[in-house]
Amino acid sequence: xxxxxxSPQSLHVQEGDSxxxxxxxxxxxxxxxxxYRWETAKSPxxxxxxxxxxxxxxxxxxxxxxxxxxxxxxxxxxxxxxxDSATYLCAVHGGYNKLIFGAGTRLAVHP
Amino acid sequence: xAGVIQSPRHEVTEMGQEVTLRCKPISGHDYLFxxxxxxxRGLELLIYFNNNVPIDDSGMPEDRFSAKMxxxxxxxxxxxxxxxxxxxxxxxxSTPGQGASGAxxxxxxxxxxxxxx
Numbered sequence: 001x002x003x004x005x006x007s008p009q010s011l012h013v014q015e016g017d018s019x020x021x022x023x024x025x026x027x028x029x030x031x032x033x034x035x036y037r038w039e040t041a042k043s044p045x046x047x048x049x050x051x052x053x054x055x056x057x058x059x060x061x062x063x064x065x066x067x068x069x070x071x072x073x074x075x076x077x078x079x080x081x082x083x084d085s086a087t088y089l090c091a092v093h094g095g096y097n098k099l100i101f102g103a104g105t106r107l108a109v110h111p
Numbered sequence: 112x113a114g115v116i117q118s119p120r121h122e123v124t125e126m127g128q129e130v131t132l133r134c135k136p137i138s139g140h141d142y143l144f145x146x147x148x149x150x151x152r153g154l155e156l157l158i159y160f161n162n163n164v165p166i167d168d169s170g171m172p173e174d175r176f177s178a179k180m181x182x183x184x185x186x187x188x189x190x191x192x193x194x195x196x197x198x199x200x201x202x203x204x205s206t207p208g209q210g211a212s213g214a215x216x217x218x219x220x221x222x223x224x225x226x227x228x
Binding site (some may be wrong): 032034036042043045046049051062089091098099100101102103104 | 156158
């Protein structure tokens with residue numbers, strides 16, 4: 001069973017702070033890792049997909065890295081803004097065409 | 112395209128009643144997934160279909176849950192009989208297909224919030 005773990009479970013930061021969180025997964029049978037952003041009362045929306053060891057992706061102030069050999073990915077947010085408040089979900093594709101999600105990191109950015 | 116469409120958005124029912132949740136995937140997407148979101152377990156994969164055929168239903172909690180996809184544009188998730196512990200948000204998602212790379216993202220519907228009293 002593919003187990004995807006995210007930490008921390010929740011995070012409170014002040015506006016302007018930079019922050020990062022972690023997604024851990026088994027390094028065997030790895031195909032791809034997805035990051036999704038999930039705002040309250042909305043549906044998850046894709047941020048990044050990474051497939052290769054060493055991949056780095058960036059979208060505005062948000063970036064992500066991938067280490068498939070040790071089984072982790074980091075998501076970074078530079079200069080957090082209140083509108084970044086959301087749950088950030090990591091999902092791993094370990095074969096058989098299904099994505100397994102972690103429990104998410106709930107980020108709250110305070111003005 | 113209007114995206115993945117789910118109905119109803121909210122459902123409140125009494126224990127023992129049958130519940131049917133519906134999903135219309137994005138046209139051309141070959142894969143459809145049903146997820147359940149709870150506080151305890153986060154997003155759990157219940158079942159997924161490829162070209163209308165159920166591929167993996169190992170996440171379906173018990174026999175009270177069933178899912179069908181009679182055609183490429185419609186799927187249902189049925190709970191019969193419903194129980195209070197089934198209360199959750201149920202998401203449907205679709206994708207063109209993961210293939211060998213797993214690089215195609217899921218597009219989620221807005222979810223159906225189920226409350227079983």
